[in-house]
Amino acid sequence: GAVVSQHPSWVICKSGTSVKIECRSLDFQATTMFWYRQFPKQSLMLMATSNEGSKATYEQGVEKDKFLINHASLTLSTLTVTSAHPEDSSFYICSAGARDTLSEQYFGPGTRLTVT
Amino acid sequence: QKEVEQNSGPLSVPEGAIASLNCTYSDRGSQSFFWYRQYSGKSPELIMFIYSNGDKEDGRFTAQLNKASQYVSLLIRDSQPSDSATYLCAVIEGYKLSFGAGTTVTVRA
Numbered sequence: 001g002a003v004v005s006q007h008p009s010w011v012i013c014k015s016g017t018s019v020k021i022e023c024r025s026l027d028f029q030a031t032t033m034f035w036y037r038q039f040p041k042q043s044l045m046l047m048a049t050s051n052e053g054s055k056a057t058y059e060q061g062v063e064k065d066k067f068l069i070n071h072a073s074l075t076l077s078t079l080t081v082t083s084a085h086p087e088d089s090s091f092y093i094c095s096a097g098a099r100d101t102l103s104e105q106y107f108g109p110g111t112r113l114t115v116t
Numbered sequence: 117q118k119e120v121e122q123n124s125g126p127l128s129v130p131e132g133a134i135a136s137l138n139c140t141y142s143d144r145g146s147q148s149f150f151w152y153r154q155y156s157g158k159s160p161e162l163i164m165f166i167y168s169n170g171d172k173e174d175g176r177f178t179a180q181l182n183k184a185s186q187y188v189s190l191l192i193r194d195s196q197p198s199d200s201a202t203y204l205c206a207v208i209e210g211y212k213l214s215f216g217a218g219t220t221v222t223v224r225a
Binding site: 032034042043044045046049091093095097104105106107108109110112 | 157158159160161162165204211212213214215216217218
């Protein structure tokens with residue numbers, strides 16, 4: 001149980017375009033989903049927290065207008081990187097927590113974004 | 117001050133030996149602690165979590181927590197080449213996980 005999927009697993013896009021990444025909890029209802037970014041040789045940095053049906057909470061320094069997060073259902077959250085630039089190239093990972101196990105987060109497999 | 121500190125390594129151990137990983141945290145009120153393993157190019161996978169002072173064992177892994185000294189450690193016994201990975205310590209604050217930079221472990225065959 002507790003499987004989280006992400007799509008796509010990797011994507012290459014041109015500078016200035018937008019990219020949408022999906023995160024799905026397959027076998028449980030995720031009241032809260034988290035979006036992380038990881039640059040090479042660095043740890044995971046939390047970008048934002050999203051709760052189903054409400055606006056996402058962004059960490060300090062993360063541009064909410066650039067990284068659009070939508071958590072429309074208990075099983076799906078999306079991250080859209082708008083007007084992507086090469087410095088946005090990174091490994092984006094989502095995780096999901098269920099209401100009764102919020103302290104345990106289940107990670108998706110990640111999405112490798114390369115902006116050319 | 118970074119909230120969660122780990123030695124970045126790399127830590128190289130021979131196959132069959134014990135790998136010892138350490139992590140310190142700054143928030144004395146932290147209650148829940150996690151160890152994740154991350155292979156290169158993959159997302160983290162949970163190894164263990166610990167809430168209470170003392171030791172917690174799961175197979176070849178033992179987590180140790182000392183809240184008074186604000187450290188948590190992970191021991192990997194009988195290390196195998198497949199244990200070669202980066203190990204991330206994480207502390208939960210409310211509902212958010214704060215990660216350390218990770219310790220890279222290499223097990224030599």
